[in-house]
Amino acid sequence: MEVPDWRTVPRMLRDLADGHPCDIVVTEGTEGPVRLSLAGLRSRAGDVARGLIALGVRPGDRVAVWGPNDVDWVVGAFGVWDAGAVLVPLSSRFKGVEAAEVLRSTGTSVLITGHGHDGVVLAGLLGGAAGGPAPGRPFAGLPDLRHVIVPQGVDHPGASRPAQLLAASSRVGRAEAEERALAVRPDDLCEIISTSGTTGTPKGVMLEHSPVLRAYWDWAEIVTLGPGDRYPVIAPFAHGFGLNAGLLASVMRRATMTPVRVFDAESLAGLIRDRGVTVLAGPPTLFHRLLEEAELDGHALRVAICGAASVPPELVRRLTDRLGLERVINAYGLMEGTVVSMTRAGDPVEVIASSAGRPVPGMEVRIVGEDGRDLPAGERGEILVRGYGVMRGYWGEPGRTAEVIRDGWLHTGDIGTLGPRGDLSIVDRKKELFITGGFNVSPAEVEGLLLREGSLAQVAVVGVPDPRLGEVGWAFVVPRRGTAADPDAIIAWARATMSNYKVPRRVIVVDALPVNANGKIDKRALRARTPAG
Template sequence: MEVPDWQTIPRMLRDLAEEHPSDTVVVDGPVRLTLAELRTRAGGIARGLIALGVRAGDRVAIWGPNDLHWVVCAFGVWDAGAVLVPLSSRFKGVEAAGVLRSTGTNVLITGHGHDGTVLADLLAETAGGPARGLPFAGLPDLRHSIVPEELERPGSLRPSQLLSAGSRIGHAEAEDRARAVRPDDLCEIMSTSGTTGTPKGVMLEHAPTLRGYRDWAEIVTLGPGDRYPVIAPFSHGFGLNAGLLASVMRRATMMPIRVFGPELLAALIRDRRITILAGPPTLFHRLLEETDVGDHALRVAICGAASVPPELVRRLTEQIGLERVINAYGLMEGTVVAMTRADDPVEVVASSAGRPVPGMEVRIVGDDGLDVPAGERGEVLVRGYGVMRGYWGEPDKTAEVIRDGWLHTGDVGTLDPRGNLSIVDRKKELFISGGFNVSPAEVEGLLLREGSLAQAAVIGVPDARLGEVGWAFVVPRPGAAVDPEKIIAWARDNMSNYKAPRRVIVVEALPANANGKIDKRALRARVAH
């Protein structure tokens, strides 16, 4: 595929704003933003960040739900030559503080949580209030915090104050900063739990990220005139790169979705006339079973799941009249790896993630590291331009997963004779709840902070609405009385809702295998019975 010679996100925005200034790329409620307006407003944020002392390569975090402000600030961060650190709007204070601390983030831009919570206040509860010229005493690298305009928080600035500070910075200086960004500079540090449960920061560079999601958008046929609701959070790789970034690159109209509910689906299709829809298979089952589609403009569905029922694909094309149903495979560490194509039959779309995208290679290897025959299971290895630079500040963990140029994904898959990749098992222990990856090890570590537990083991259990939910088996500390409902309530107060276990089971001891590790197969068997 021909790839534009942008190489960096600031250059991409400038080229498109000059060539297509009046194209609308964001619609958020009644507010519409063109490419020219996006460039202007992003430039204001960039000058404000420069005025605060942000240097090229500094980390700037954004913490809030999908909205217009998030979009503008992201491009402002990139224009300033800084590295974007997205934080989930579902994070609690302890989770946000962990990412900010590990990445050495210098500036934090915050919003409100889904329920109206002031996110900065959650952080203050964990990291302390302002002290010694810092907005949060327990975060020594974090020099500045930006809170929503209507708030007044000691030690923090409001967006208007950020823009006012930026007025001291000349446009030429800001342009020089934006144009000085290099193709191999970092653009993002994305949080992922990976296979170990300890959150890590995936380092992604400008040029590979642009190429990967331009190719993705090309295959999806996303382009001018498309209306694309971005349901996945901007803090997630898909929401940020296949949503926010891809929409601007392809001059499509993005609609940031703060909170997605069943009632919104019908409104998106009937009233907002969306043309592209991405989500898990459960979303499209809901579209078929619960939504009166009627006259619509929807033409492409992107499922992105290990397995999609063939009947779902048929119904979407025959009953709804979609042009395409697309399945794909990617991961934070490897960007876009494989996608189904326009001429693929239903069976291929339903059972595989298609073939590798140009510039990416896939191997399936056995325990001996050798390639297995077509159709046999093995670990999925990935090589190509989209593989991450590594994990932020963790060279040892980087070396564990990138060996001899190949990214060892930890996923189990097969390749058919035509090269179609099927994922047949997820990374060790990881499960997906409501479209969010959940690492049991991370949840277990958070649960142990509650204070009354000696051990915790979390597994994913099938759930009709969310796909899977967490169940926690817990062992009390000596002399402690554990109330499962209180543990669940504590979890909801102290971790993202999709991570919080839906059920807690108190046991005297956890089963162990021959290696002395917790035997989660035994726990799953207990649930099955």
């Protein structure tokens, strides 16, 4: 099926709500679950949009949503899009310094927050990184941030609550808000998603409305996601996969999503049994744990999307044989290029396990050598991508954009091969990123954060294989002269300062870091000191 001629998220929501108002697209909770229909989503998103317009949000302004996956996140996102604003998702795992950096770099004007994990007040984390209230803004160190919305019942200096946002919406007529939503253009920015980079600071990937809708309509078409499917979204909404292949794809295809705040194998198994879950997506570690730790008798699962560079063939067989799934799908994508390739119906286990399938319609893939020339099938080289799904660029960083998009081709930094029939296999990373439990981790970013701790002169972080999480970080550190470095204290500081998936699992104190002939830190030599070495 061709993607409907929506071209923007607000038009998509209106078309679906008009044609299928009673379809349930969000459920939440185990007892007396919240059920949100397409008509209800449109109505509640419209209220949020009118409130944002009343606060002075203009088309193209950046509005951030910060919290774990829940129904309020869904409503907030569609409200931002209805207001003609650009969505800036913030990870619920962020600490204050991480969130403040993204808010500052994107010039975000309004922040909508929820409760963090364990009930933490997320807005309260910003004080240490961005200062206290200042005239006309809630945080002195965030000059563009004019308004913060905190959960109902929470008190925070200079912040408002959802009830106040909805009260403000009465100052804006529905006709004015509708005009704003319908004025959104296909090439307007839809979202700015933070992605880890090798330079140490996250980059803001700019994606437009029309390409995002097309990419994830096609993704859902290959997945066979549709009305009647029940789909727990485990990937965080702050991540491109959770937001686009989860939240947006579910609404586009009129499937029922259940936002999952925190993954737990037994709880997820209960959800699969009790809610009749039919579609499930996640990294191989999720499926391994589900198979090992949970009882899944009587399930309705039919499709598993298991995106990773490689998926163990035995896992594919266990998912199809033990659980009786119709399909196991592997895929390759990246923030900067959305959906690039996917396996298809009828692909054998060996193809699903060893490749990410063939490019999706409208996307092209090349494998090139160091000289930029195309390599023959089977030879390793850098993966280049071209097509509608490639980002507009990095927010506010034309230089870094020009480094990765050249002559229309996105240089991914990933190393791969193309098989005889065009199947793409990802075999290595040119970049140093590693993946912990499905989250990309930038060693350079973690190194920069650790250097703020105070006792360290140098830091080098490498990824080490881990049976449960895929990879975890080990940090080799050199103390400042006259200072002792305490590994346990450094790890405790890291847990309080950065997202948990970035926290090194081990800190090793060394007198000096090895360097190569170019004077750069020799991470290959450091990896040799780990169990993988």
